């Protein structure tokens with residue numbers, strides 16, 4: 001599940017405000033079994049005004065919402081995205097995906113998206129994933 005695509009869907013489906021911040025994602029069931037649904041939890045954060053994390057977002061003391069997308073529902077979201085944009089749903093048309101993030105040097109390494117063979121297109125995605133037309 002592409003979390004960015006799933007979040008964009010939830011924002012629209014639930015008319016979430018622009019400031020809404022997704023802070024937690026959890027797959028169910030647990031323990032290495034195939035995911036049936038993902039829980040997205042977030043809220044409208046406040047910004048910390050002091051302390052070592054000053055300027056960062058927090059949801060502490062703020063009412064949060066947990067929204068669910070099932071794997072079956074996500075298939076439909078993905079199909080709609082492909083129909084609407086003609087883009088690969090994994091890299092969202094970019095053609096690249098993150099291969100590695102070095103948290104020390106802050107360097108991000110990219111590679112061609114494996115789901116569309118770096119084309120960024122729905123056609124590339126369908127060719128790589130055997131999606132019937």
Ligand SMILES: [Zn+2]
Pocket residue numbers: 088089090091092093095096113114115116117118119120121125
């Ligand atoms: Zn792609």
